[in-house]
Amino acid sequence: MAEKTKSRRNGRIELLRFVFAFIVLLHHSRYLLGDDNCYFLGGSLGVEFFFIVSGxxxxxxVDRIVASKSYNTIPVDKNLxxxxxxxxxxxxxxxxxxxPIAWFIGLIAVIILNHMTxxxxxxEFVQDFWELALLKMTGIFYGGLDGVIWYISSMLICMTILYPLLRKFPHMMRKIWCPLIALMLLGSMCIVDGHPRxxxxxxxxxxxxNLRAFAELCIGIWSFDxxxxxxxxxxxxxxxxxFEIMQLAGYLVAIIYMYYDTPGKYDYFFLMVMTISIMLSFAQVGIMSDIYNNRFCMVLGRFSTAMYFSHIYYAQNLNMILSDSLSKQEKxxxxxxxxxxxxxxxxxxALLYKKVSPTIMRGLKAILVDSKNEKDN
Incomplete structure (x- = not known):
């Protein structure tokens, strides 16, 4: 058996992060192969997993802060x-x-694959540099090299609104407002487009x-209780x-749906199925729950982040150098x-940076900051 970890992280959720990030990666093969030959043409629904989990x-x-001993001694508005x-x-x-590391590597790949002067x-660098600010979904900046970063941008925007509301009205938000907001926003997208994508x-x-992110973060918040x-x-x-069969079956039918179908009104049914499976995964009531709490699943969960940020550059640009004679499988x-x-x-x-960055920062501080005068002030 793999070594157990003492992390608070949920091993099954970490493994599923990798699975759904890989499905998103395969979904973006549509840029390389065309929609007719794409693996997981409906794979963009995998992003819903990440929003619900993040919520x-x-x-x-928030619940840990509310339950802490210091919560009742500090007015919530004071440091909100x-x-x-x-x-x-x-x-x-x-x-x-x-x-940012994946972005700069992606920029180099785009430059090479497109034979840019x-x-x-x-x-290209000047036009897309502001993508690093994670502001894409504000509308101030649009375009960029890494199309998948919209997910992080929308998540941060919506969390900035939701977090203070959760802290100030924790019970009202998770019991009343969040489920209502989720239903209203998902309903509006269903009316206009028939799907949330x-x-x-x-x-x-x-x-x-942004509406999609707000609604699905609210679903995750509502599922907490x-x-x-x-x-x-x-x-x-x-x-x-x-419970083990229910959650495995839920994930499996959602993945099968993503493999075979394009966006449509069925998205909402499979969004519900996925939500139920996620709740059971966080509750850890399945007979196999402890098996997933191992170092291998944690490593895959961490690797999924880098994989998510690293693939879109190749999906959109590899055809510049690949021969048309290559098969779908080879590409x-x-x-x-x-x-x-x-x-x-x-x-x-990233690991190297984390090791050397403290030394670099201390060196820069020694060069740029007059510590003697700083102490006197």
């Missing part, structure tokens, strides 16, 4: 702004330094992706077997290999 984890963070900023910074740090490369579409003055109730019951082995294998190798390089460079 649950945000509510979990600073606390919200701290929470958002933590979320940004979760994608650092992987995202120095001038063209410089223009296509995040770059503009609804009046806001990207559809349900998960806690399920977890607190002393279930029999038979019940645990049933896909090259695409996946390039994405995985890049993700591995990103992880290695």
């Amino acid at each position: 649950y984890l945000m509510m979990n963070s 702004a600073n606390e919200t900023v701290s929470f958002i910074k933590k979320k940004i740090r979760a994608v650092l330094p992987q995202f 120095f001038r063209q490369a410089l223009v 296509n995040p770059a579409k503009i609804y009046g003055f806001i990207f559809k992706g 349900i998960v806690r109730k399920i977890r607190n019951v002393n279930w029999t082995p038979i019940a645990k077997i049933i 896909t294998l090259i695409y996946v290999a390039c994405s995985f190798v890049t993700a591995f390089v990103v992880e290695v460079l």
Whole structure:
């Protein structure tokens, strides 16, 4: 058996992060192969998994603060702004330094694959540099090299609104407002488009992706109390077997749907199925739950972040150099290999950066900051 970890992270969720990130990667093979030959043409629904999980984890963070001993001694308004900023910074740090490293490697790949001149490369860099600010879904910046970063941008925007509301009105938000908001936003997207996908579409003055993120983060928040109730019951082995089958079947039918179908009204049914499976996974009531809490699943979960940030450059540009005579399978294998190798390089460079950055920062501080006068002031 693999070595157990002492991490608070949920091993099954971490493994599923990798699975759904890989499905998104295969979905983007549509740029390389065309829609008719694409693997997982409906794979963009995999992003729903990440939003729901993020909403649950945000509510979990709020609940720990509310339950802490210091909560009743400090007025919630006093430090709410600073606390919200701290929470958002933590979320940004979760994608650092992987995202900027993957972005610069992707930029180099795009320059090479498109045979750009120095001038063209410089223009590309200047045009897309602001993508690193994670502001894409505000509308101030649009385009960029890494189309998948919309997910992080929308998540941060919506969390910045939701977090202070959760802190100030934790019970009202998760019991009343969040489920209502989720239903209203998902319903509006169903009326207009019949599905929640296509995040770059503009609804009046806001990207559809922001509404999608807000609704599904709210689903994750709403599921928090349900998960806690399920977890607190002393279930029999038979019940645990049933729960294991339910969540595995839920993920499986959602994945099959993503493989065969394009966006449509059925998205909402499979979104519900996926939500039920996610709740059971967080409750850890399945008979096999403990098996997933091992180092291998944790490593895959971490690797999924780098993989998510590293693939789109190849999906959109490999055809510049690949021969038309290559089969669908050969092109896909090259695409996946390039994405995985890049993700591995990103992880290695991220680890190196974390080791050397404290030394670099101390050196820069010694050069740029007059510590003697700073103490006197």
